Amino acid sequence: xxxxxxxxxxxxxxxxxxxxxxxxxxxxxxxxxxxxxxxxxxxxxxxxxxxxxxxxxxxxxxxxxxxxxxxxxxxxxxxxxxxxxxxxxxxxxxxxxxxxxxxxxxxxxxxxxxxxxxxxxxxxxxxxxxxxxxxxxxxxxxxxxxxxxxxxxxxxxxxxxxxxxxxxxxxxxxxxxxxxxxxxxxxxxxxxxxxxxxxxxxxxxxxxxxxxxxxxxxxxxxxxxxxxxxxxxxxxxxxxxxxxxxxxxxxxxxxxxxxxxxxxxxxxxxxxxxxxxxxxxxxxxxxxxxxxxxxxxxxxxxxxxxxxxxxxxxxxxxxxxxxxxxxxxxxxxxxxxxxxxxxxxxxxxxxxxxxxxxxxxxxxxxxxxxxxxxxxxxxxxxxxxxxxxxxxxxxxxxxxxxxxxxxxxxxxxxxxxxxxxxxxxxxxxxxxxxxxx
Amino acid sequence: xxxxxxxxxxxxxxxxxxxxxxxxxxxxxxxxxxxxxxxxxxxxxxxxxxxxxxxxxxxxxxxxxxxxxxxxxxxxxxxxxxxxxxxxxxxxxxxxxxxxxxxxxxxxxxxxxxxxxxxxxxxxxxxxxxxxxxxxxxxxxxxxxxxxxxxxxxxxxxxxxxxxxxxxxxxxxxxxxxxxxxxxxxxxxxxxxxxxxxxxxxxxxxxxxxxxxxxxxxxxxxxxxxxxxxxxxxxxxxxxxxxxxxxxxxxxxxxxxxxxxxxxxxxxxxxxxxxxxxxxxxxxxxxxxxxxxxxxxxxxxxxxxxxxxxxxxxxxxxxxxxxxxxx
Numbered sequence: 001x002x003x004x005x006x007x008x009x010x011x012x013x014x015x016x017x018x019x020x021x022x023x024x025x026x027x028x029x030x031x032x033x034x035x036x037x038x039x040x041x042x043x044x045x046x047x048x049x050x051x052x053x054x055x056x057x058x059x060x061x062x063x064x065x066x067x068x069x070x071x072x073x074x075x076x077x078x079x080x081x082x083x084x085x086x087x088x089x090x091x092x093x094x095x096x097x098x099x100x101x102x103x104x105x106x107x108x109x110x111x112x113x114x115x116x117x118x119x120x121x122x123x124x125x126x127x128x129x130x131x132x133x134x135x136x137x138x139x140x141x142x143x144x145x146x147x148x149x150x151x152x153x154x155x156x157x158x159x160x161x162x163x164x165x166x167x168x169x170x171x172x173x174x175x176x177x178x179x180x181x182x183x184x185x186x187x188x189x190x191x192x193x194x195x196x197x198x199x200x201x202x203x204x205x206x207x208x209x210x211x212x213x214x215x216x217x218x219x220x221x222x223x224x225x226x227x228x229x230x231x232x233x234x235x236x237x238x239x240x241x242x243x244x245x246x247x248x249x250x251x252x253x254x255x256x257x258x259x260x261x262x263x264x265x266x267x268x269x270x271x272x273x274x275x276x277x278x279x280x281x282x283x284x285x286x287x288x289x290x291x292x293x294x295x296x297x298x299x300x301x302x303x304x305x306x307x308x309x310x311x312x313x314x315x316x317x318x319x320x321x322x323x324x325x326x327x328x329x330x331x332x333x334x335x336x337x338x339x340x341x342x343x344x345x346x347x348x349x350x351x352x353x354x355x356x357x358x359x360x361x362x363x364x365x366x367x368x369x370x371x372x373x374x375x376x377x378x379x380x381x382x383x384x385x386x387x388x389x390x391x392x393x394x395x396x397x398x399x400x401x402x403x404x405x406x407x408x409x410x411x412x413x414x415x416x417x418x419x420x421x422x423x424x425x426x427x428x429x430x431x432x433x434x435x436x437x
Numbered sequence: 438x439x440x441x442x443x444x445x446x447x448x449x450x451x452x453x454x455x456x457x458x459x460x461x462x463x464x465x466x467x468x469x470x471x472x473x474x475x476x477x478x479x480x481x482x483x484x485x486x487x488x489x490x491x492x493x494x495x496x497x498x499x500x501x502x503x504x505x506x507x508x509x510x511x512x513x514x515x516x517x518x519x520x521x522x523x524x525x526x527x528x529x530x531x532x533x534x535x536x537x538x539x540x541x542x543x544x545x546x547x548x549x550x551x552x553x554x555x556x557x558x559x560x561x562x563x564x565x566x567x568x569x570x571x572x573x574x575x576x577x578x579x580x581x582x583x584x585x586x587x588x589x590x591x592x593x594x595x596x597x598x599x600x601x602x603x604x605x606x607x608x609x610x611x612x613x614x615x616x617x618x619x620x621x622x623x624x625x626x627x628x629x630x631x632x633x634x635x636x637x638x639x640x641x642x643x644x645x646x647x648x649x650x651x652x653x654x655x656x657x658x659x660x661x662x663x664x665x666x667x668x669x670x671x672x673x674x675x676x677x678x679x680x681x682x683x684x685x686x687x688x689x690x691x692x693x694x695x696x697x698x699x700x701x702x703x704x705x706x707x708x709x710x711x712x713x714x715x716x717x718x719x720x721x722x723x724x725x726x727x728x729x730x731x732x733x734x735x736x737x738x739x740x741x742x743x744x745x746x747x748x749x750x751x752x753x754x755x756x757x758x759x760x761x762x763x764x
Contacts, residue, residue, distance in 0.1 A: 039569070041685030043578030178734050203728075206737035208688050211680040212472075214465040215723040215736055222458060222724075235685030238580055242680045246594070246607055264580045268681040306577065 029071035030330055030342070032057065033093035034101045040080035041210065042234030044264055045315070046103070050076065051305050052319020055297045056289075060327060062296035067327050068334040070341060081234065083107050090114065098347045099123050099326060105181040108132075108141075115140045116429050121348040123329075125322045126151075126258055126281060130184060130410075131418035133381035135352060138418065139431045142351045144325055145281050145373045145384040149413070150405035151257050152185035152229075155279050156192055158388050158403060159227050159255070167198040173220055175240060176231035178204035185231060185257075188413060201225060210236040217243040230256040237265035241273050251275035251391075261389055261396060263313040271393035281370055281386040282318045283398050288365030289320060314389065314396050321370045328364075329354050348434075352377055371402055377436035383407060448725035457602025462724050463717065468610045470716020471617045475672045476693040477700065477708035478624070479665040484702045485641040486661040487546070489557045493564040495690025497666060500537070500568050502583065502673025502682045503576040505530040509584045523587035534666030535659075542658045550654070569684070578684060583677035585609060590678055613675035620671055621709055624664070628705065637661060641703060695740035699747055701757020711755065715740045 034053060037046035057074040066072045073096075077089035086107030090100055100115065101123050102108045108128040115122050122141040124132065130147040132138045146154075160166045174189060176182035186202060193200040201223055203216050213236075220228060228249065232240055237260045244254055252275035261278025290311055297303050298311070310316055333342045333350030342350070356373045371384040383405055390399035422428035452459045476494065483491040508526040509519075516522050545560050585592055591608035598604070628634035639647040640657055648654060676686055696715050700707025719739045727735030747755060 038578050039573050039684065040578070041683065041688055043573075044580035044681075044683050044685075047577065047579045178737075202732075204732070204734040206734050208691055209734070209736055211676065211685055211689060212469060214469065215720055215728075216733070218458075218462055218465060218720075218724055219728050219733065221461075222455075235580070235680070235683050238683075239680040246605070248605070265681075268580075268582050306579075 029073040030067060031073045031075065031096040031098050032101075032326060033075045033077060033089075033097045033099070035079050035086050035089045035093075035103050035107060036076045037079050037081040037103060038076075039078060040082070041207070042081040044238070045234045045259055045262060046081065048262065048264070048310060048313055048315035049319040049322070051303065051310065052316040053323045054319075055293050055303050055305070056320045056323035056327070058297045058302055059293045062300075063292060067330045068340045070334075072327075079103065079107065083110055087111060094118055094120055098330070098342065098344045101326075103127070105129065105184060106179065109180060112138070112141055113425060116432075119348075120344045121351055123326055123351065125325060126318075127181065129421075130188070131414045131421060133379060133383070133414050134418040135377045135380040135436075136431050137422050137428070138380060139429070139434050140348060142375070142380045144354070144375060144380070144382040145370065146386055146405065147381045147383070148184040148231075148257070149188040149410050150381070150383055151279055151386065152188050153192070153405045153410060154386055154403040155229055155255050155257070156189075157406070158279070158400060164192070164196050167192075167196045170198040170226040171223060172198055172200055173223060173225040173228045174200060174202045174231065175216060175220070175228055176202060176204060177210075177233055177236050178206050179233075181233055182231045187417065188410065191413060205232070205236055205240070210234070211239045213239050213243045216240075217247045217249070220249060221247050227253045227255065230254070230260045232256060232260040237262065238268050241265060241276060242269055244276075245269045245272045252277070255279065255388075258318070258386065262315045263395065264315075266391050266396075273391050274393040276391040277399060278389050278391075278396065279386045279403070280314060280318075280389045280396075281384070282314065282321045283368060283370070283387050284312070284314055284317065284389070284396055285368060286312075287317075287367070287369045289369070290317075290365075292365060293320070312395075317369065321366070324364060324366065325354070325356070325373065328356050328360070351375065352380065352436075354382075443730060444726070447729070451725060455602065456600040457598075457604050460599060460604050462720055464604070464606060464610075466717035466720030467713065468614060468716070469720060470713035471614050472672065472676060472689075472712075473692050473696050473716050474709045474712025475617050475620070475668060475675075476690050477696040477712050478621070478705065479668040479672070480693055480697055481700075481702060481705055481708045482624075482637075482661050482668070483665050485705075486637045486657055487557070487640070488554055488644075489546075489561060490554075490702070491665065492558065492561040493568060494665065494669065494693070495687040496565045496568040496572070497534075497537075497669035498673045498676070498690060499682070499684055499686045500572050501530060501534055501666060501670035502677045502686065503572055503581065504533045505670065505674065506581045506584060506677070506682050507576045509587065519584070519587040520589075523584050526584075527588070530670060531667065534670060535663050538659050538662035538666055541662050542655055546658055547655065569687075573684070581682040583674060583682050585678040588674065590674075609675070609678045613678075616671060616675065620668065621705075625705060633657075633660060692740070695744040697754070698741075698744035699755055701754030704754070704756035707754060707756030715743065718743060
């Protein structure tokens with residue numbers, strides 16, 4: 001009996017310790033978990049972005065003591081871009097989390113219903129499910145600053161030179177990863193193909209074929225398309241660009257989505273890929289914010305980058321943008337509620353009411369790095385636009401003015417698909433008890 | 438009727454109508470097939486000598502390629518010349534693969550001698566996990582560029598104009614095919630003509646009998662794992678030259694599974710012929726039947742279906758040995 005008493009005391013003490021440590025964690029700072037993929041076949045895309053995200057958060061801690069004086073508790077949980085592991089990571093980190101960053105369309109779709117119950121906002125910048133923009137249906141999900149359908153529209157608009165009717169009679173190949181992410185633009189592209197009378201040829205690339213796409217590029221050679229649009233992630237990008245060079249496809253007619261525009265993917269072929277393009281919601285450059293990161297994080301040996309040159313890459317700088325969006329949402333919530341230690345629901349409000357103006361970007365040392373962003377109850381994306389970047393043989397350079405999506409065209413499709421989603425996942429809570437203000 | 442036409446007539450019309458394109462398809466299939474055969478050879482060698490299905494063969498390809506590129510990057514600032522650095526990095530990488538073979542034998546295999554096959558198979562999954570973690574810890578997870586030019590691998594292309602069209606052969610693909618042929622011939626000569634090679638075959642035929650005539654199990658296992666490491670390095674270099682070095686290379690190893698089903702787990706010639714057959718057939722099927730009829734991406738399943746059909750008629754594979762056990 002004495003043993004049982006001791007055991008009971010031990011269990012009680014343990015439970016108390018866990019409870020206290022959880023409370024301490026919650027009080028410790030702003031808990032921002034990130035479901036990273038620094039390992040596996042997609043690490044080439046993930047590692048530089050996660051480095052940028054992490055370094056910005058560390059910089060805020062070092063320079064400003066966090067956000068509004070509250071330190072940021074930035075936590076990484078490694079998924080390897082695997083959906084099952086992603087769900088495990090979500091469950092593991094959700095305890096004190098103010099937000100979840102699932103980092104794959106597959107993981108986003110899996111955790112989306114759970115976040116309604118757990119009342120944790122999803123932040124999926126530049127990825128996820130395009131209809132997430134409809135905040136009345138997806139109250140807890142956010143995908144700023146542009147969605148995949150925005151990206152698909154902007155790419156076609158660029159190809160058409162601003163006149164979509166010029167696409168008539170053209171043949172456009174969509175080379176995409178055979179994965180929820182890769183299939184995401186198909187509904188909008190099919191609609192555009194029907195409206196503007198061009199032929200869309202989707203060509204899927206399986207996970208095992210990412211590094212050997214000879215069959216896909218033989219098909220492209222046979223089809224002789226006017227343009228190839230790529231929806232690639234991780235190792236697929238380098239594989240496709242290598243095959244395009246080999247097939248002697250005109251690189252100026254080859255455009256990728258923003259995840260197909262990493263400097264590392266192009267280095268394998270270097271100058272031979274000159275002319276390749278990628279749409280991007282961040283423009284390259286030497287921005288003042290980089291100096292702060294260098295001073296407060298990199299020079300102190302606290303960054304995970306291999307060399308300072310990594311800071312000049314598109315994906316590292318995109319990671320900074322993504323963390324900035326989260327930090328600004330937290331600040332918006334702190335200012336509105338007058339509380340420094342905000343909770344997940346308040347952060348959700350901060351995301352929904354986020355307004356990053358050009359003046360604010362300048363204050364942050366990011367003028368021209370990304371377009372100003374404004375979200376709203378019925379607009380959880382912002383749709384702020386993107387630039388076309390071009391590979392000049394050594395690096396990406398800006399090749400267009402700001403491109404913007406046609407919201408009048410895309411919004412009805414978003415609402416339709418959001419309604420379908422809610423119907424197929426009934427009872428779907430929608431906005432529930434959350435007021436729009 | 439239209440479906441029948443698309444299945445039985447149209448593909449052949451296309452082959453005849455665009456013969457240069459058909460030749461290109463065959464060439465791409467041959468290159469893929471040779472590379473599948475190389476990976477399958479690594480599996481076969483280890484299975485032949487120890488009855489272990491080495492799940493770690495794929496990650497060994499990644500680890501070998503990463504070691505080579507990592508050592509080269511490390512050495513260039515010291516020696517100041519890319520070619521000299523590559524010349525030093527190559528034997529050092531072979532040394533790493535030898536050290537890996539020794540470690541696997543000492544730490545993993547030796548304590549498990551006499552255990553059921555499934556235990557040894559699970560141990561190779563453990564080796565895979567270790568190499569993934571260790572590789573990422575040492576080299577990081579980012580894509581890396583294979584040191585193709587520093588290794589002296591040609592990077593140009595050879596163009597032909599058969600039948601008024603064009604056929605393009607990448608020199609690094611030609612190099613891959615030639616290197617694979619040289620490697621396979623060397624391996625066959627080694628297995629058939631050298632004492633060590635005969636010892637490996639003897640172990641594969643009958644462990645107990647081989648041990649009773651004084652063949653050292655430890656030595657042979659180290660040797661076989663080292664040869665599998667060399668094959669992994671060769672595979673990593675040629676695949677890496679095509680699309681960079683990353684952990685995605687590991688996935689390619691799974692393409693060797695239908696090759697093994699087709700060729701048989703114990704047959705070197707089965708791995709080679711099976712690899713080339715699957716490479717050629719899956720490419721031709723994908724281009725002429727898969728893309729028009731199934732929307733493409735049939736390469737993910739075609740080889741497995743084909744191997745399963747073969748197994749219905751020859752359960753031991755095309756070249757595998759029929760095992761008869763007295764019970």
